[in-house]
Amino acid sequence: MDRLEAMSIFLTVVETGSLAAASRKLGRSPASVTRAIAQLEESAGVRLIERTTRRFAVTEAGTRHVETYRKMLNELAHLEERSSDANISGTVVVTAPELFGRMRVMPVIESFLALYPETQARLLLMNRVVDLVGEGVDVAIRLADLPDSSMTAIKVGEIRRLTCAAPSYLAHNAPPTNPCELAFHSCIGLNEAGSQELWRYRAGADGRRNRSVRVRCRLTLNSAGAAIDAAERGMGIVRPLSYQVERQMAAGTLVSLLDEYEPKSIPVHLVFQPRPFHGGALRAFIDHAAPLLRQSFGTDLL
Template identity: 40%
Template sequence: MDRLDELAIFLEVLNQGSLAGAARRLRRSAPAVTRAIASLEQRFGARLVERTTRSLAPTEAGVRLAEQAANILKSYNEAVQDTAETQLKGLLRVTAPVLFGRRHIAPLVMEFQSLHPEIQIELLLSDRNLDLIEQGIDVAVRIGHLEDSSKVARRLGQVSLVMIASPQYLAAYPDLRHPSELAKHQIVLSSSDTFNEWRFGAHEEGPRLRLSPHLVFNDVETRVLAVKSAKGIGRFLSYQVADELADGTLVRLLPEFEPLPLPVQLVVQNIQLMPFKVRTFWDFIRTRLHDLPQIHA
């Protein structure tokens, strides 16, 4: 651990009033924070914090060091920032789901590149969660819950899993009042639907139906086309059919049986050592994606 890092940990311990609070804030283990303080005290030759009944408080030596540490880190950050601001250049790699990326991320990538023409941006669209380290990806847009706790995510909004059909289809088939009645209907399925099964209910505790689809596609836009053509009922993430739902081309079915919405998140491997070009893109895309009505369904 470098010595600037120890100073930053020491200041966070004082800010939080506890080792555990600093560990949570810095995403470090409690033993790592304890070792950093012990190392700093050994080098300083004096106790820097005292434990009270409820929290930690700085000693007189700790107060003096905290003042100096704050100035040192401020000067360091300003020096790094001055250098970093000249580094809005080079390659930036971004990934997003295919349709969401095509509709919402690609326009923002092109806008950002126009603002910073010395940055080269590679946008990788994939409905698989590409490995950030293995693929050399700087920023990912992910839909769903983050499985890897080592990564940093910022929630931008949410999307719902909606069941839909066209008005023409609904006019020709029996009314649908409960998921169990899907057996009477034509189904347009995604090839990624596990075991041809749909689950219902906020926590998927409701009906589970094994379906016999009439059409199966591995492409979202083809499935949307089939449902719009009155070929059956399909299930989509709300952003994938937001325009069609808004203009009445498609109708949302049984919203009371939908699972809980899924988060739309911006993900990076490490936020503390983020290069300036990545930080600039991160701030830009967070602001712009927050304004999208399609991710607040």
């Protein structure tokens, strides 16, 4: 038995309060635990534990050695972890919706590259569903309910569909009290097909039924960021996702409307194709990204 293993056994004995409890926790025989302590005492040249048939007590020298051994084992574990990280290499190709990718995914990728210096990353910002296999993508961030597939998905959060307008717009237009009143308002659309859109809202208090309301869009854009900018300038009512207007809502340049009719939240998933992880980069990225994205939504588990 090497000295590091004996140190670990000694710390377990101290933490559990008895030789018998330590042997049960470690899955070792009481005799092997006793031998480990004796070997460590011989190496240290001091008695670490005073033992009787009924109890044991850590000696003064043993107390000093507890902190020394714990520090040594922690430093060794840290060195092994850094050595393991240094061996991770490879390229990870990630796709995400444009604005979400810029706001939430880029910080994750930047910290991943800093943590694993032998890795590379490609981020494809596209507002469409990407075929992971056909387009050579490793990980997709999907903002939607997912169909059944062979892909592996990890839920990292939820986003809301809001209805917003600037105080300057509401100063001249009475806020709608229900979705039907949107027909009398100037709305800002994200539909390239035309000037009218169907906006879906919750119809019943139970949240299980929805209804679609046709709105008139005097201004239509193909960019969520541009639509939000226009709404801030008082051009009309916009329908963004919650993460897209966090700054504006906090600053008060946009306010939410029709909250009681808000439809159910939209789940956010990390989606990837199960396959061997060449160089460990994909597995490392998923392990790195999932908790950081959950943290960005302000929750540990969703």
